[in-house]
Amino acid sequence: MTMKIERTDGANTIDRRVARTRALLQDALIALIPERGYAAITVDDICRQANVGRSTFYTHYADKDALRSATMEVHLRSLSRRRVSDGQETGKRLFEFSLPMFEHANAFRSLHHALLATSGDTIHDELRERIRRTVRTELVEKRIGHDGVPVEFAVQFIVGAFLAVLAWWLAEDAGLPPAQVDDLFQRMAAKGIGA
Structure with a gap:
């Protein structure tokens, strides 16, 4: 494909x-x-x-x-538009970016596997930074915090967990559909930051 x-x-x-x-x-x-x-x-x-x-x-x-930067920007914008056009309610979920990312990674496994396998590559770093900004924005907008844990610590925790789960899921082909992986991620992430 x-x-x-x-x-x-x-x-x-x-x-x-x-x-x-x-x-x-x-x-x-x-x-x-x-x-x-x-x-x-x-x-x-x-x-x-x-x-x-x-x-x-x-x-x-x-x-x-x-x-590369222009491509990443257009691509991530298209994922956000798809979520809204699919009628998915925004603001109800803890991290809005995760389900569209899991769905997209599932549809284009070879692309995402290549992106995640090139740690230290500029495109991998840019993807990580864009996810960081998204998570940071959501944490601040939803006023999610945990007793004295700095926001930046929570951002690093969530982004690291998300990318690790995504890489594992793609590499292992665990047989879990995107919605189920996202549900598991959402539950673990919520517990991890005390939301």
């Missing part, structure tokens, strides 16, 4: 040709990560996969890292 990012918001704010070219480049990067790992991918590889020239690439992105 080829992974493509669902896009709905870019077409109205930028020229359709620009949006199409950026989508081709972003989808090319996503397709190459499971095959080679982010660090080994070159701009030439991306251009070849997207069927665009190098000058076109540099018209849209300064370098491979700028493409």
Whole structure:
């Protein structure tokens, strides 16, 4: 299954040709990560996969890292939109990000396995940082805390637990559906931070 990012918001704010070219480049990067790992991918590889020239690439992105950041942003935004459009109630769950992430990881196992297997790689670090920001925001907005435990400690605890569970689930192919893994994660996370 080829992974493509669902896009709905870019077409109205930028020229359709620009949006199409950026989508081709972003989808090319996503397709190459499971095959080679982010660090080994070159701009030439991306251009070849997207069927665009190098000058076109540099018209849209300064370098491979700028493409990576834009791809992560669009991708994570698409997961958030999907949760809202699926009618999932927001604000009722402890960590809103977890179920969409488990569902997406299940649908695109090779991509997520590659992302999680490259610890120390910039794309893995960026994914971890974006999850940290999401968790931090949710903890602060929902005013969740535990007797004198600093928020940043709770953030590190939850993100570490989430990524460890996600990596285990993908590697072991434990036979648990995404909703069940998420339920277990949610219950353990709630106990862990005293919510």
